Amino acid sequence: MFPTPIEKTSGGLRLAYKLALPIALFLWLLPLLAIFMTSIRPAVDINSGNMFGWPSAFNLVENYVAVFTQSEALTYFWNSVKVTIPTVIISVSLACLAGYGLAIYNFKFALPLFFLFIAGNFVPFQILMVPVRDLSVKTGLYDTVTGLVLFHSAFQTGFCTLFMRNFIRALPYELIESARIEGVKEWRIFWHLVLPLVRPAVAALSVLIFTFIWNDFFWATVLTQGEASKPITAGIRALNGQFVSQWHLVSAASLMAAIPPVLMFFAMQKHFIAGLTLGATKG
Amino acid sequence: MANSTTTADPAPPGNLRWQKNRLAIAPWLFVAPALIFFSIYVIIPIFQSIALSFYEWNGLYDGEGQSTAKWVGLDNYRKLLFDDERFYISLKNNVIWLVLYMLAVPLGLAIALFLNQTVTGIRFYKSMFFFPFVISQVVVGLIYGWFYNPDYGVVGSLWKWAFCEETINIMGNVTTKCSTKPPDILGDEDWATYGIIFAGLWPQVAYCMILYLTGLNNVSPEQIEAGRLDGAKGWKMLRHIILPQLAPATFLAIVVTVIGALRSFDMIAIMTRGGPFGSSNVLAYYMYETAISEYGDRYGYGSAIATVLFLIMLVYISYFLWRMYRDEKDNS
Numbered sequence: 321m322f323p324t325p326i327e328k329t330s331g332g333l334r335l336a337y338k339l340a341l342p343i344a345l346f347l348w349l350l351p352l353l354a355i356f357m358t359s360i361r362p363a364v365d366i367n368s369g370n371m372f373g374w375p376s377a378f379n380l381v382e383n384y385v386a387v388f389t390q391s392e393a394l395t396y397f398w399n400s401v402k403v404t405i406p407t408v409i410i411s412v413s414l415a416c417l418a419g420y421g422l423a424i425y426n427f428k429f430a431l432p433l434f435f436l437f438i439a440g441n442f443v444p445f446q447i448l449m450v451p452v453r454d455l456s457v458k459t460g461l462y463d464t465v466t467g468l469v470l471f472h473s474a475f476q477t478g479f480c481t482l483f484m485r486n487f488i489r490a491l492p493y494e495l496i497e498s499a500r501i502e503g504v505k506e507w508r509i510f511w512h513l514v515l516p517l518v519r520p521a522v523a524a525l526s527v528l529i530f531t532f533i534w535n536d537f538f539w540a541t542v543l544t545q546g547e548a549s550k551p552i553t554a555g556i557r558a559l560n561g562q563f564v565s566q567w568h569l570v571s572a573a574s575l576m577a578a579i580p581p582v583l584m585f586f587a588m589q590k591h592f593i594a595g596l597t598l599g600a601t602k603g
Numbered sequence: 604m605a606n607s608t609t610t611a612d613p614a615p616p617g618n619l620r621w622q623k624n625r626l627a628i629a630p631w632l633f634v635a636p637a638l639i640f641f642s643i644y645v646i647i648p649i650f651q652s653i654a655l656s657f658y659e660w661n662g663l664y665d666g667e668g669q670s671t672a673k674w675v676g677l678d679n680y681r682k683l684l685f686d687d688e689r690f691y692i693s694l695k696n697n698v699i700w701l702v703l704y705m706l707a708v709p710l711g712l713a714i715a716l717f718l719n720q721t722v723t724g725i726r727f728y729k730s731m732f733f734f735p736f737v738i739s740q741v742v743v744g745l746i747y748g749w750f751y752n753p754d755y756g757v758v759g760s761l762w763k764w765a766f767c768e769e770t771i772n773i774m775g776n777v778t779t780k781c782s783t784k785p786p787d788i789l790g791d792e793d794w795a796t797y798g799i800i801f802a803g804l805w806p807q808v809a810y811c812m813i814l815y816l817t818g819l820n821n822v823s824p825e826q827i828e829a830g831r832l833d834g835a836k837g838w839k840m841l842r843h844i845i846l847p848q849l850a851p852a853t854f855l856a857i858v859v860t861v862i863g864a865l866r867s868f869d870m871i872a873i874m875t876r877g878g879p880f881g882s883s884n885v886l887a888y889y890m891y892e893t894a895i896s897e898y899g900d901r902y903g904y905g906s907a908i909a910t911v912l913f914l915i916m917l918v919y920i921s922y923f924l925w926r927m928y929r930d931e932k933d934n935s
Contacts, residue, residue: 322819322827322845326720338722345731351746351805352734354757358749366755414637421633425626431931433634435924440645442862442920446890446909450655450902451648453895454662474644477637506629535739537869542895553741557873560745567755574745578738585737589730596810597817597855 359383359571366567383572391562392547393573396555400580403468403551404533410473411480412525416518418477419484420510424496434485441478445538448475453542463545471543472533480525483598487521488514524595527588531581552577649913656680656907661900672903679907689881690908693889696796697865697915700885703800704807704864708856711811712849716841718812719819729816736809744873747802753785762786795875795883803870807863811856818852819845854926861919865912886912 326337346353358366360380387393422434452471453462461467491514499509540554550558556577563569585592656679660672683690718729735743753759762785770780788798822845830844846853868887871877877884877892884892886908894905 322822323716326722341728345728348732351750355746417633418637421630425630427630439920439924440641444866444887444912444916446887447652447913448648450894450906451651452644471644474640477641481637537741553739556741567749574742578742581737593813597814
């Protein structure tokens with residue numbers, strides 16, 4: 321292990337390390353802690369400039385309830401759910417199919433098609449913005465949850481296919497070969513043999529895509545306008561305008577928007593990190 | 604590879620041609636849904652945007668549903684390159700972003716080295732350090748926007764504590780006297796970009812850290828032992844034995860950081876909207892501002908900006924694809 325395990329060093333160093341850990345963490349998360357403290361302060365603290373000291377009262381429940389009752393936050397929140405969940409299902413499903421097609425068959429276009437998905441996945445959003453918005457307006461999908469779901473699903477399919485194809489490629493090919501020799505149909509090989517084996521990849525992709533889509537701001541701004549279809553990220557910005565200098569409410573709303581991906585991360589940490597770090601260990 | 608040693612095909616010869624055909628069609632059936640979907644929303648729009656950059660268009664259609672776009676040739680590019688100061692400010696800021704964002708790579712490595720221990724509770728520390736990456740950039744932008752606020756934020760409070768004196772007069776009124784005014788980081792033309800980048804580094808460092816932690820986990824213990832026997836320690840060990848083995852993690856960290864830097868949009872939209880006076884603009888936000896914000900519906904001009912950004916990104920995409928192609932060839 322590198323650096324040298326701290327257990328093997330002198331007692332003084334060990335103690336210093338154990339002290340340094342919480343201090344470093346405190347400094348690292350200071351902005352987050354500060355905004356959390358703000359989110360539980362009463363308005364009077366904000367106005368009197370007591371931003372850093374002990375809160376004069378703990379208004380945790382009041383502030384968070386106020387966000388939901390004084391604004392459209394609940395609608396935004398629900399919209400985010402309606403955008404995120406279908407996107408995860410569609411993009412991961414399509415990627416399972418495409419990833420299988422690109423990994424298992426050695427046809428001439430396998431590599432070019434694979435590279436097309438990778439390249440598309442890295443383009444700047446702005447190069448897609450005008451045509452996608454125009455397409456959505458023309459098809460009546462502008463400012464709808466469906467419009468967002470369709471675009472996100474299509475775009476994320478690129479990343480998911482990249483991931484799935486490499487994952488399936490790493491499976492033992494003899495399994496598929498022997499199934500073919502036994503005369504098992506291609507579709508059945510995919511469904512009964514490969515799909516159960518890619519479950520870890522499906523889990524990793526699902527948490528990643530959930531987080532990406534939940535946190536998306538750009539497309540939420542470009543493809544929606546009204547309250548009825550705005551997801552929480554775009555909604556927060558609207559709230560920011562509505563709650564001018566009511567920092568206790570703005571911070572409560574921001575923290576609330578962060579909760580679902582954070583929960584997702586802590587519940588599925590292993591899969592989340594496996595997904596993000598794919599490729600960090602092998603060239 | 605192991606699969607090259609398959610035995611002769613036992614299927615009867617009549618079956619063989621059918622099987623071959625089936626194997627030719629099957630991949631297309633599997634790929635088609637994703638490919639069609641991806642083409643409609645990603646591949647085709649790229650070309651549409653490039654085409655649109657030669658037109659002037661406000662996004663409207665006439666009575667018959669025909670687009671009102673007007674062909675202007677290279678005019679948009681001519682204006683952009685020779686007659687648009689804001690474009691160059693944005694481009695310059697993109698370069699600043701790229702350079703400073705790269706700090707996320709060494710900083711992430713440093714934190715990963717700091718946390719790569721096995722003391723009790725280290726798993727908790729690792730996830731908490733990773734935490735900022737999970738939060739939406741909108742929220743990060745709001746947090747730092749408030750953090751920097753000279754009146755209400757942490758910077759303002761710290762400043763008051765250090766440089767201000769509160770006096771209470773006979774009437775009980777509080778007056779605050781400061782020796783210097785607290786800095787308004789996001790409201791200052793010279794500092795706004797740096798303020799946003801600093802905020803952006805927070806989640807990006809967390810991302811690089813997690814890449815390096817995974818990499819460190821897979822460093823071969825034998826090589827470290829061998830290095831120790833050779834007397835390598837500390838910096839020497841890191842440079843000659845650890846870093847070469849972390850090369851894949853470093854590559855990935857650089858790729859995601861470059862892309863993150865060029866895609867920076869959310870935090871600029873939240874923290875400054877490109878201001879003050881366009882001083883913190885980047886191409887991604889400038890394009891949006893030109894095309895669909897309150898400043899106008901210049902779809903054609905916006906598309907020209909997007910095309911420039913795309914071409915810059917294409918350099919990195921090509922390099923990434925070339926590396927993947929090399930690896931594919933090595934593996935097969």
